[in-house]
Amino acid sequence: MTHFLRNISxxxxxxxxxxxxxxxxxxxxxxxxxxxxxxxxVSLITFYPGDEIFEVFGHSEILVADSEHAYYFNYGVFDFNxxxxxxxxxxxxxxxxxxxxxxxxxxxxxxxxxMIKQDxxxxxxxxxxxxxxxxxxxxxxxCVYRYRHFSDNCSTRPRDIIEKALGHEIDCSKCDYIVGETxxxxxxxxxxxxxxxxxxxxxxxxxxxDTLIDARTQTFVPxxxxxxxxxxxxxxxxxxxxxxxxxxxxxxGDDNGLVLPPTPWYLHPLTMAFLLLxxxxxxCRKDWRLxxxxxxxxxxxxxxxxxxxxxxxxxxxxxxxxxxxPNYNILxxxxxxxxxxxxxxxxxxxxxxxxxxxxxxALIATMAVVWISRLQVANTAFYPLIAALLLRSIVxxxx
Numbered sequence: 001m002t003h004f005l006r007n008i009s010x011x012x013x014x015x016x017x018x019x020x021x022x023x024x025x026x027x028x029x030x031x032x033x034x035x036x037x038x039x040x041x042v043s044l045i046t047f048y049p050g051d052e053i054f055e056v057f058g059h060s061e062i063l064v065a066d067s068e069h070a071y072y073f074n075y076g077v078f079d080f081n082x083x084x085x086x087x088x089x090x091x092x093x094x095x096x097x098x099x100x101x102x103x104x105x106x107x108x109x110x111x112x113x114x115m116i117k118q119d120x121x122x123x124x125x126x127x128x129x130x131x132x133x134x135x136x137x138x139x140x141x142x143c144v145y146r147y148r149h150f151s152d153n154c155s156t157r158p159r160d161i162i163e164k165a166l167g168h169e170i171d172c173s174k175c176d177y178i179v180g181e182t183x184x185x186x187x188x189x190x191x192x193x194x195x196x197x198x199x200x201x202x203x204x205x206x207x208x209x210d211t212l213i214d215a216r217t218q219t220f221v222p223x224x225x226x227x228x229x230x231x232x233x234x235x236x237x238x239x240x241x242x243x244x245x246x247x248x249x250x251x252x253g254d255d256n257g258l259v260l261p262p263t264p265w266y267l268h269p270l271t272m273a274f275l276l277l278x279x280x281x282x283x284c285r286k287d288w289r290l291x292x293x294x295x296x297x298x299x300x301x302x303x304x305x306x307x308x309x310x311x312x313x314x315x316x317x318x319x320x321x322x323x324x325x326p327n328y329n330i331l332x333x334x335x336x337x338x339x340x341x342x343x344x345x346x347x348x349x350x351x352x353x354x355x356x357x358x359x360x361x362a363l364i365a366t367m368a369v370v371w372i373s374r375l376q377v378a379n380t381a382f383y384p385l386i387a388a389l390l391l392r393s394i395v396x397x398x399x
Contacts, residue, residue, distance in 0.1 A: 039066045040127040041119060044158060045250075046226040048114035049190060049257030053197060056190045058222035058257065060155040063117065064131050072101045073134045076154040078147075092321035096147040098137040098157070114253030118229060121245040123236050126165040133161050150183060150322050155222045162229075170232045170243070172215035177227035183323060184209040184377055186221060193260050195381075199269040202379035203308065204315045206327030210377050273384035280388040287395045295344040298392055302341040305389060309334035328376045331367040332386050340393075357393040364390050 047059040062073045077099040088094060122130065136142055137157075147153060163169050180186035184205065191198040219225040232243040265271055283297050313335055316327045340360065343353040364386055371378050 040124070040131055041065045042122055042127050042130045043120060044118045044162075044226065044229060045072065046116045046118070046222050048116075048223065048253060048255070049259055050113050051258040051260055053194060056194060056197075056257075056259070057187075058155075060158050060222040060225060062130070062134060062158045062161065064127075064134060070103055072103065073138060073158075074099050074101055074154070075137075075145075075157045090319065092315075092319040094147045095144050096154075097143045098134070098145070099143065100134075100138050112253045113251060113258045114249070114255065115251035116226060117248045117250050118226065118244045119246040119248070120162065120229075121234060121236065121241055121243055122165060129165045130161055133164060137161075148322050150217070150220045153220055155220055155225050159219050159225055166234060166243075169216070170228065172219060172224075172228040172231075174231040175215055175218075175224065175228040177224050178218075179221075179224075181212050182210050182377075183213060183217075186213075186218065190221075193262050195263050195268050195270075199379050199381055202377075202382070203329060203333075204312060204321070204324060204327070206316065206324050206329075207376040208323040208325065210374070269379070269381035270384070273381040277384040277388045280391055284391045284395050288398070291399055293344065293392075293396045293399045298344055298396070299341045301388065301392060302337045305333055306335055306338035306341065309337055328367060328370045329382075331363045331370070332389065334363075337389075340396075354397055357396040360393045361390065361397070364393070 041064070043063040043065070045061040045063050047055075047061075049056050049058050059076055061075075064071055064073065075096060075098050077097045078094065137145075145152065145157075159170070179189040184202070187201055187209075188198055191201065215224075215228065219228060229244050230242075230247075233240045234243050235241070280297075280301070283294050287293050309330065312327055312330050312333055315321055316324050316330060337360070339356050340353070343349045343356060367386065370376055
């Protein structure tokens with residue numbers, strides 16, 4: 001809990017530092033931009049993954065500098081004090097902001113977290129267009145935008161602005177920085193040392209995450225955008241030239257970022273799932289021999305499964321999160337499993353209970369077909385869990 005509160009405090013401090021001074025900085029930039037338009041330098045700043053869970057995918061910013069000023073335009077700022085922040089976050093209605101920060105106040109720099117600066121080969125007019133778009137985005141009445149992890153984030157916003165200045169989409173197809181061919185594979189790469197977070201991601205994100213994605217879609221990852229820009233060429237009147245004119249390492253560090261060490265095997269979700277399955281097998285062996293069902297165990301097991309099903313149901317049918325439909329996990333984790341937890345305690349409900357378990361077996365069999373056909377990829381920890389639910393239903397049907 002102390003670690004969690006420390007993280008929250010750091011985030012809030014960064015947010016306040018970024019938010020309060022932005023309007024005076026905006027005024028200075030507006031005043032200076034007309035006089036120094038020829039000297040404006042536009043750069044993409046890329047932060048490698050950090051050691052906090054909200055930093056695992058990295059971060060992108062745009063740096064605009066002239067002979068006197070340098071300001072980072074950060075699309076990764078959010079306000080904890082906004083009305084109903086937690087509720088809107090759960091609903092997928094997370095609002096982020098574009099804020100202007102001088103280098104001394106940029107919160108993305110950490111010791112050992114690699115930071116790359118790519119100076120872009122833009123004409124003076126294109127650089128001015130970038131600055132004007134950034135200033136427009138950072139104004140109080142425009143700065144808030146609806147954050148979308150895959151399609152509208154701190155990486156796609158700089159990409160879109162650069163493309164508008166160039167007058168066309170950038171060609172990302174030559175980028176060889178490939179960590180996955182689907183959204184789930186890309187996310188799995190960056191959360192490889194965070195298995196519980198990946199477990200939750202695989203639980204609530206649906207089959208849309210398992211379709212092949214093109215290179216442009218992958219620019220939601222800052223490191224992919226950085227590498228893609230290195231392959232882009234532009235023609236400013238002197239023939240084809242590289243879009244990235246110069247690359248500088250502002251902060252040196254590991255190419256993998258500040259990732260945490262791998263989670264020990266004994267704390268891995270797969271280990272916990274197998275322990276639950278082993279305990280379930282022991283209960284089932286005793287029940288099979290005695291032709292009975294241990295009611296308290298079924299109540300605990302199916303209540304937990306039903307609560308997980310409620311989360312999936314909420315995310316899939318009520319929230320506005322991306323890439324959650326269709327989620328076939330609803331076949332084996334759903335709110336109706338609560339009936340399997342309650343019916344064993346109701347007299348005269350044996351027939352209903354048996355039919356409920358038969359339906360559960362059929363749904364689990366359907367889920368197996370989904371996994372085998374690769375319509376939706378499962379987390380490896382799901383298999384022992386679904387086996388435990390299946391065994392309990394088989395024991396109850398036999399009884």
